[in-house]
Amino acid sequence: MRLDGKTAIVTGGASGFGRGIVDTFVAEGARVLIADRDTEGAAKVAAAQGCDWAAMDVARADDWAALTERAMADWGRIDVLVNNAGITHLPQPMEEVSEEEFDRVLTVNAKSVYLSARTVVPRMKAVGSGAVLNVASTAGVSPRPNLNWYNASKGWMITATKAMAVELAPHGVRVNCLNPVAGDTPLLASFMGEDTPEMRAKFLATIPLGRFSTPQDMGHAATFLCSDEAAMITGVGLEVDGGRCI
Numbered sequence: 001m002r003l004d005g006k007t008a009i010v011t012g013g014a015s016g017f018g019r020g021i022v023d024t025f026v027a028e029g030a031r032v033l034i035a036d037r038d039t040e041g042a043a044k045v046a047a048a049q050g051c052d053w054a055a056m057d058v059a060r061a062d063d064w065a066a067l068t069e070r071a072m073a074d075w076g077r078i079d080v081l082v083n084n085a086g087i088t089h090l091p092q093p094m095e096e097v098s099e100e101e102f103d104r105v106l107t108v109n110a111k112s113v114y115l116s117a118r119t120v121v122p123r124m125k126a127v128g129s130g131a132v133l134n135v136a137s138t139a140g141v142s143p144r145p146n147l148n149w150y151n152a153s154k155g156w157m158i159t160a161t162k163a164m165a166v167e168l169a170p171h172g173v174r175v176n177c178l179n180p181v182a183g184d185t186p187l188l189a190s191f192m193g194e195d196t197p198e199m200r201a202k203f204l205a206t207i208p209l210g211r212f213s214t215p216q217d218m219g220h221a222a223t224f225l226c227s228d229e230a231a232m233i234t235g236v237g238l239e240v241d242g243g244r245c246i
């Protein structure tokens with residue numbers, strides 16, 4: 001029960017890595033609020049785990065304001081925020097990604113962190129404690145070709161994590177990020193372009209431990225970084241990547 005009594009918002013908790021984080025957080029004693037634009041999926045996970053859910057688009061300031069108010073009304077404090085919801089453009093040469101697609105990726109992956117900082121972070125500062133975890137990617141550390149603007153959005157997230165960590169440390173708020181390697185979630189097909197055995201083998205060949213990451217891997221790493229066991233850890237980007245970035 002490493003998160004016993006803690007309250008946690010997990011964006012994108014209806015699927016993939018977010019779901020793994022929700023499952024582990026609940027098992028470790030946290031009270032969890034899933035925030036996702038997929039209302040059906042969020043309701044299903046919440047029912048399975050006995051936690052709460054809210055419809056939200058992480059790219060919308062109004063949604064962040066409403067989510068924060070809801071969490072404060074329900075709990076009175078927000079101990080943990082996991083900025084996990086994210087999207088990608090399809091693999092293609094950088095100059096072929098449309099401006100619309102670029103804006104969408106940057107708004108969901110990067111601006112969402114800024115928006116969360118405007119609503120959730122002040123609540124953490126007010127009580128002098130909190131843990132923020134951004135789900136970035138190995139893409140921000142060791143980019144693959146043809147995912148250029150996705151890679152850059154995750155690099156932004158890693159720098160935002162460090163910048164937030166140094167500014168928020170005097171306020172007792174820790175900020176870290178996870179850098180997952182390719183995981184077998186619904187998003188994987190978008191990274192690969194085509195979900196074929198050959199393409200999977202190509203991705204796997206770059207991971208020394210020889211497998212894709214799992215939602216459970218993210219759940220375990222997230223639990224550690226958001227728990228009091230990591231009380232001296234802030235500004236860290238933790239690769240959960242089977243050695244891919246070595």
Ligand SMILES: NC(=O)c1ccc[n+]([C@@H]2O[C@H](COP(=O)([O-])OP(=O)(O)OC[C@H]3O[C@@H](n4cnc5c(N)ncnc54)[C@H](O)[C@@H]3O)[C@@H](O)[C@H]2O)c1
Binds near residue numbers: 036084
């Ligand atoms: N799967 C991978 O290979 C991989 C690798 C590295 C990093 N990541 C990152 O991990 C995070 C989770 O990815 P995943 O693989 O679990 O994806 P996923 O598609 O399985 O789940 C993403 C969840 O986020 C939600 N979401 C998307 N846009 C949203 C928005 N605007 N507002 C609210 N909710 C939104 C979706 O509804 C979904 O429930 C992402 O940030 C992704 O970039 C994934």
